[in-house]
Amino acid sequence: MASMQELVRLMKSLEDQLVVCMRCGMCQAVCPVFSQTGREADVARGKLALLDGLLQEMFKDPRGVYERLNRCLLCGSCAANCPSGVSVTEIFLQARAILTGFMGLPPAKRAVLRGMLAHPELFDNLMAWGARFQSIFTREVNDVIGTSCARITTPLIGDRHFRGLAPKPFHRLQPGLDSAPQRGRPRVAFFVGCLLDKFFPDIARAALAVLQFHGVGVFMPSGQACCGIPALSAGDTQSFGRLVRHNLALFEARRWDYLVTACATCTATIRKLWPVMLREETAALRARAEKMAAKALDINQLLVDEIGLLARERRKGGDPVAVTYHDPCHLKKSLGVAAQPRAVLAANPDYRLVEMPEADTCCGMGGSFNLQYYDLSAAIGQRKRDNVQASGAAVVATGCPACMLQLSDALSRAGDRVAVRHPLELYAESLGTKT
Amino acid sequence: MIRKSLLKEFQIIVGAENVFSEDTDRLAYSYDAAVLEAVMPALVVRPTTGEALGQVVRLCNQNRIPLTVRGAGTNLSGGTIPIADGVVVVTNALNRIEEINEEDMYAVVQPGVVTAKLAAAVEAKGLFYPPDPGSQAVSTLGGNVAENAGGLRGLKYGVTRDYVMGLQFFDVDGEPIKTGSRTVKCATGYNLTGLMVGSEGTLGVFNKITLKLIPLPQDRKSMVAVFDEMAKASEAVAAVIASHVVPATLEIMDNFTIRAVEDHSHAGLPKEAAALLLIEVDGHPAQVQDDAAKVEAICRSKGAADIRVAQSAAERDKVWAARRTALSALAKLRPTLVLEDATVPRSQIPAMVRAIQSISARYGIAIGTFGHAGDGNLHPTILTDRRDKAQWQKVEAAIADIFDRALALGGTLSGEHGTGIAKSCFLEKETSPATILYSKRVKAALDPHNILNPGKIIGG
Numbered sequence: 101m102a103s104m105q106e107l108v109r110l111m112k113s114l115e116d117q118l119v120v121c122m123r124c125g126m127c128q129a130v131c132p133v134f135s136q137t138g139r140e141a142d143v144a145r146g147k148l149a150l151l152d153g154l155l156q157e158m159f160k161d162p163r164g165v166y167e168r169l170n171r172c173l174l175c176g177s178c179a180a181n182c183p184s185g186v187s188v189t190e191i192f193l194q195a196r197a198i199l200t201g202f203m204g205l206p207p208a209k210r211a212v213l214r215g216m217l218a219h220p221e222l223f224d225n226l227m228a229w230g231a232r233f234q235s236i237f238t239r240e241v242n243d244v245i246g247t248s249c250a251r252i253t254t255p256l257i258g259d260r261h262f263r264g265l266a267p268k269p270f271h272r273l274q275p276g277l278d279s280a281p282q283r284g285r286p287r288v289a290f291f292v293g294c295l296l297d298k299f300f301p302d303i304a305r306a307a308l309a310v311l312q313f314h315g316v317g318v319f320m321p322s323g324q325a326c327c328g329i330p331a332l333s334a335g336d337t338q339s340f341g342r343l344v345r346h347n348l349a350l351f352e353a354r355r356w357d358y359l360v361t362a363c364a365t366c367t368a369t370i371r372k373l374w375p376v377m378l379r380e381e382t383a384a385l386r387a388r389a390e391k392m393a394a395k396a397l398d399i400n401q402l403l404v405d406e407i408g409l410l411a412r413e414r415r416k417g418g419d420p421v422a423v424t425y426h427d428p429c430h431l432k433k434s435l436g437v438a439a440q441p442r443a444v445l446a447a448n449p450d451y452r453l454v455e456m457p458e459a460d461t462c463c464g465m466g467g468s469f470n471l472q473y474y475d476l477s478a479a480i481g482q483r484k485r486d487n488v489q490a491s492g493a494a495v496v497a498t499g500c501p502a503c504m505l506q507l508s509d510a511l512s513r514a515g516d517r518v519a520v521r522h523p524l525e526l527y528a529e530s531l532g533t534k535t
Numbered sequence: 536m537i538r539k540s541l542l543k544e545f546q547i548i549v550g551a552e553n554v555f556s557e558d559t560d561r562l563a564y565s566y567d568a569a570v571l572e573a574v575m576p577a578l579v580v581r582p583t584t585g586e587a588l589g590q591v592v593r594l595c596n597q598n599r600i601p602l603t604v605r606g607a608g609t610n611l612s613g614g615t616i617p618i619a620d621g622v623v624v625v626t627n628a629l630n631r632i633e634e635i636n637e638e639d640m641y642a643v644v645q646p647g648v649v650t651a652k653l654a655a656a657v658e659a660k661g662l663f664y665p666p667d668p669g670s671q672a673v674s675t676l677g678g679n680v681a682e683n684a685g686g687l688r689g690l691k692y693g694v695t696r697d698y699v700m701g702l703q704f705f706d707v708d709g710e711p712i713k714t715g716s717r718t719v720k721c722a723t724g725y726n727l728t729g730l731m732v733g734s735e736g737t738l739g740v741f742n743k744i745t746l747k748l749i750p751l752p753q754d755r756k757s758m759v760a761v762f763d764e765m766a767k768a769s770e771a772v773a774a775v776i777a778s779h780v781v782p783a784t785l786e787i788m789d790n791f792t793i794r795a796v797e798d799h800s801h802a803g804l805p806k807e808a809a810a811l812l813l814i815e816v817d818g819h820p821a822q823v824q825d826d827a828a829k830v831e832a833i834c835r836s837k838g839a840a841d842i843r844v845a846q847s848a849a850e851r852d853k854v855w856a857a858r859r860t861a862l863s864a865l866a867k868l869r870p871t872l873v874l875e876d877a878t879v880p881r882s883q884i885p886a887m888v889r890a891i892q893s894i895s896a897r898y899g900i901a902i903g904t905f906g907h908a909g910d911g912n913l914h915p916t917i918l919t920d921r922r923d924k925a926q927w928q929k930v931e932a933a934i935a936d937i938f939d940r941a942l943a944l945g946g947t948l949s950g951e952h953g954t955g956i957a958k959s960c961f962l963e964k965e966t967s968p969a970t971i972l973y974s975k976r977v978k979a980a981l982d983p984h985n986i987l988n989p990g991k992i993i994g995g
Contacts, residue, residue, distance in 0.1 A: 119870040125609045129672040138627045146563035185862030230765030
């Protein structure tokens with residue numbers, strides 16, 4: 101470990117952003133982790149004070165701060181509710197990068213991030229092996245949700261009810277695409293994202309079908325890498341830079357109007373974090389990333405704001421099915437996208453939208469947070485599950501595959517028979533385009 | 536440092552998981568929302584039952600350890616900044632609403648219940664808990680009572696003090712003390728409730744609070760009056776009060792604040808206006824019509840250039856959303872924001888407004904003024920960067936001047952934020968040496984070892 105003076109010097113780069121927090125404490129009203137623990141070190145104000153404490157050389161050892169900094173979902177609820185406009189997510193990610201650089205990446209994270217994730221081809225191959233063998237260790241528990249649990253207790257799975265890896269990832273079903281738009285329609289670059297590729301290929305297929313239906317041209321290069329959020333979250337800016345460079349090179353091969361994803365987290369990462377988290381890279385690379393980031397768009401937003409939805413006749417008999425919508429933090433709080441996914445749902449007359457209480461509170465997933473703090477994550481998920489139940493809906497839809505994993509786990513463990521879907525899947529159904 | 540054996544005793548009382556002794560956890564309880572130096576406590580405990588709370592108080596007293604009670608830590612006068620070597624007692628696990636009695640119209644709560652949660656729970660039953668401090672989304676009722684917190688509705692509905700019917704609190708030995716009652720009238724014993732409200736944790740530790748509830752008003756109407764001079768707006772405020780119409784809220788915003796709010800939230804406020812009054816009248820529909828007409832006429836007679844009455848609930852919400860963003864909008868302008876709350880008799884609002892403007896000019900510092908003009912409680916809000924030493928000295932001098940002017944006009948140092956540490960050295964100016972001595976004697980009698988939030992209100 102380098103000296104604390106060196107750490108203080110590095111932390112200085114955050115001083116101007118840290119000083120913006122006036123300690124008003126309003127973040128306590130919205131932090132999902134704080135709502136469970138009531139501990140000040142779990143809420144943004146406390147964490148910002150700890151980072152300030154590092155700057156003031158209040159600690160002999162940064163480890164305590166590092167641990168507490170990682171107890172955060174990066175949901176951005178605090179930032180969205182912050183009277184002073186503190187860039188909480190950016191500060192936390194920068195601080196994680198500084199502290200990780202200072203203390204070194206833990207070996208397990210190093211193996212996953214630098215050994216696997218940063219090498220897209222190897223990552224794809226390893227996951228394909230996983231898909232082949234997962235049925236040996238797991239059994240199906242809920243056919244409506246499509247979840248499984250461990251056959252025998254294992255520390256990695258615990259008592260999770262999880263959506264398994266798809267038998268065939270999307271990139272095997274559809275390796276690449278380059279189609280021309282109809283007159284007056286845009287050409288979009290489609291960024292698939294890891295979770296859609298490996299867990300939810302049906303959503304990616306629905307997305308392409310819907311885009312095709314509307315005459316949108318699609319450029320989808322093969323060999324896509326992760327958006328980089330797991331690396332950023334772990335403070336590994338080296339792997340993040342590598343992933344961004346890889347994706348930039350692929351997507352810059354063609355001209356297009358928007359970079360579209362069906363994953364809230366990918367969109368938010370590309371749009372909001374690519375421009376600010378490449379401090380160690382060259383100015384030229386940052387400029388390229390900024391250019392692409394400015395064109396990143398959630399697919400619901402594209403359909404509603406740029407294309408226009410088509411409402412069809414009802415295809416099914418009986419009463420419309422009640423569907424409720426969960427706002428992914430990375431759509432509503434990061435990007436302000438909340439009305440569009442609801443409009444997409446409303447376009448299918450076979451469903452009837454009912455709002456759940458607290459639709460925009462975090463589901464507790466937070467990527468690696470779920471792995472590190474499963475009990476906390478599950479408790480937050482339980483509250484979301486209770487709210488889904490309270491709505492009485494038979495389907496819960498959300499625009500983020502990570503939220504879908506968490507909702508599936510929470511609902512399945514409660515024994516609920518509520519299907520978890522992406523708005524696009526329901527829209528594709530109504531258009532009759534679903535393949 | 537806390538001895539190991541004592542640490543163990545705290546762990547036995549509240550559970551090991553509710554005792555925080557690592558420096559990283561303790562640092563997170565070293566500050567509140569006041570712009571003051573942080574002080575790191577020796578230990579933080581978070582009792583989950585009232586019984587444990589009492590035992591913590593007793594243990595602290597037995598061992599002469601200073602104790603600072605903390606709810607949400609939104610205090611604006613430093614009342615929750617702990618003592619070095621002291622213990623912070625966090626009440627946010629004591630967050631049960633024990634009873635909402637619709638027939639007798641009262642609620643009994645634990646001290647850690649969040650203000651807005653109680654307000655929502657009683658409103659669902661057609662009742663009303665009016666005190667609405669700016670931090671109500673996170674502030675606790677225990678903290679509200681300890682600070683005698685106010686809010687936007689002060690002029691018609693009063694402040695926290697007016698809703699505390701009774702308390703159950705622990706004295707410094709951890710013995711339960713009962714004061715007040717669930718009855719509307721109660722004439723027994725000393726009015727200890729009156730003594731405890733606003734005592735900032737220096738005389739006892741609240742365990743249960745009985746709060747008065749009132750019926751929800753049937754109707755309300757909001758309007759915005761636009762003025763081309765701050766003086767005209769402040770005269771309109773004084774005139775409304777003098778006419779004996781009592782709006783539920785009567786808020787003022789100066790041009791500096793209007794521009795900040797408009798740039799921040801695009802609520803459609805007129806940026807060229809020198810001042811705005813935001814007014815809401817409520818009550819029986821007939822009275823609402825009547826009062827609204829009177830307020831409108833007064834504003835016009837005082838030279839309002841324009842008056843916009845909200846035509847729908849959505850429009851009304853927009854008016855108040857704009858007001859609520861005032862602090863945020865100002866906060867975004869500079870790194871440090873100092874929110875003052877010197878308060879004057881309402882007839883003196885025009886004079887106080889002039890005084891703040893001249894102080895701002897004299898020291899060359901940016902002061903946005905908004906606030907609860909209707910109850911005399913302005914919020915001169917100073918924008919600065921605390922890291923700039925020279926400017927910070929000017930800010931401190933300006934604050935002292937604001938206090939002096941408020942007192943000269945027959946006002947008070949603090950309408951709703953409390954004395955805490957920030958104003959304790961000015962308190963004698965508002966009162967008298969004998970008042971401070973009297974207060975110190977009360978404190979010494981009730982807390983002989985001076986462990987209950989020492990240094991607050993009456994100084995060290």
